[in-house]
Amino acid sequence: MHDKTVFITGGTTGVGKGAAERLLILGARVVLLARNVPKAEAVCAEWMARYPGSRVAVIPCDLASLESVTETVRRIQEKFIRVDVLINAAGRRIREKALSVDGIDLSFATHHLGHFALTTALLDFMPPGARIVNVSSETHKFAWSFEDPLFEIRRYTPWRALLTARLCALLFTASLAETLRDRNIRAFALHGGLVRSDIAHDGLDQTKGTFRLLRLFGIDPTVGATTAVFLASSPEVEGQSGRYFKARRAVAASELARDKTVAQKLWTRSMQLLDKFKRPPRELPAG
Numbered sequence: 001m002h003d004k005t006v007f008i009t010g011g012t013t014g015v016g017k018g019a020a021e022r023l024l025i026l027g028a029r030v031v032l033l034a035r036n037v038p039k040a041e042a043v044c045a046e047w048m049a050r051y052p053g054s055r056v057a058v059i060p061c062d063l064a065s066l067e068s069v070t071e072t073v074r075r076i077q078e079k080f081i082r083v084d085v086l087i088n089a090a091g092r093r094i095r096e097k098a099l100s101v102d103g104i105d106l107s108f109a110t111h112h113l114g115h116f117a118l119t120t121a122l123l124d125f126m127p128p129g130a131r132i133v134n135v136s137s138e139t140h141k142f143a144w145s146f147e148d149p150l151f152e153i154r155r156y157t158p159w160r161a162l163l164t165a166r167l168c169a170l171l172f173t174a175s176l177a178e179t180l181r182d183r184n185i186r187a188f189a190l191h192g193g194l195v196r197s198d199i200a201h202d203g204l205d206q207t208k209g210t211f212r213l214l215r216l217f218g219i220d221p222t223v224g225a226t227t228a229v230f231l232a233s234s235p236e237v238e239g240q241s242g243r244y245f246k247a248r249r250a251v252a253a254s255e256l257a258r259d260k261t262v263a264q265k266l267w268t269r270s271m272q273l274l275d276k277f278k279r280p281p282r283e284l285p286a287g
């Protein structure tokens with residue numbers, strides 16, 4: 001990976017941090033796209049001390065703000081000549097229904113729309129052979145339908161938001177693979193396992209539920225990152241663009257996640273949301 005530059009969201013903790021560290025060890029230059037810059041810089045300082053000579057950088061990126069993502073893309077284009085690998089690993093558990101600064105369901109904005117805006121804006125910056133790796137999970141199989149992904153009608157629950165996020169990661173991967181087939185850019189999705197990460201911290205009692213489960217049974221983030229690293233670096237996955245991987249093997253995603261009509265629906269809706277954001281606000285009629 002010595003000649004590769006890897007950009008990663010969610011690289012300050014958990015699966016993303018594990019993947020970033022492993023790729024750094026493989027010789028890649030790693031750029032953390034992070035909402036908390038001091039935290040990301042502390043992580044880089046830790047790596048620089050542990051692996052002298054490693055090449056790391058931080059670019060601010062709050063996925064829940066389309067303006068922030070636009071600025072992230074501008075900085076990447078200003079400072080780097082290409083994106084060889086993009087790993088979309090950021091995520092968070094959002095307990096209550098909330099809206100992003102753009103007025104979009106916060107979970108959808110953070111998990112899907114921010115990654116969609118980032119990835120699609122960087123496509124022209126990716127050379128043939130580039131790879132996009134999206135973190136999903138086996139839980140996507142509990143998403144029975146794709147109705148109302150922004151919780152405009154449905155009652156919001158953190159579990160439903162998580163399922164929607166995981167399903168979107170797979171649908172987005174399938175659309176990317178299809179769109180980019182002729183450009184020789186690959187897209188993959190993965191399940192990293194139950195990882196002992198910070199995902200359950202978000203406002204939960206740390207002696208209960210998901211947090212306790214992850215602490216007791218979760219695997220180390222560097223182990224959880226194995227499949228992400230494999231997809232970012234191995235020649236073995238050539239020709240498998242669009243597939244979903246678990247433990248370094250391509251496995252079947254749910255029927256819904258493989259439905260091309262649904263994937264197209266998500267792509268169209270995402271584009272519409274980005275267009276709406278780009279347009280100047282409509283003036284209110286006088287009176």
Ligand SMILES: NC(=O)c1ccc[n+]([C@@H]2O[C@H](COP(=O)([O-])OP(=O)(O)OC[C@H]3O[C@@H](n4cnc5c(N)ncnc54)[C@H](OP(=O)(O)O)[C@@H]3O)[C@@H](O)[C@H]2O)c1
Binds near residue numbers: 061064091135197199
């Ligand atoms: N852990 C598991 O067992 C598991 C299982 C299946 C799927 N996953 C999925 O894997 C992904 C990563 O989870 P994890 O377990 O590694 O969680 P984690 O340890 O909590 O890490 C989440 C990462 O996402 C970043 N992030 C959150 N909101 C962001 C935003 N608005 N903009 C930019 N970055 C943001 C966090 O940054 P800060 O440092 O600033 O908070 C952190 O780096 C999630 O999508 C999760 O649903 C995890």
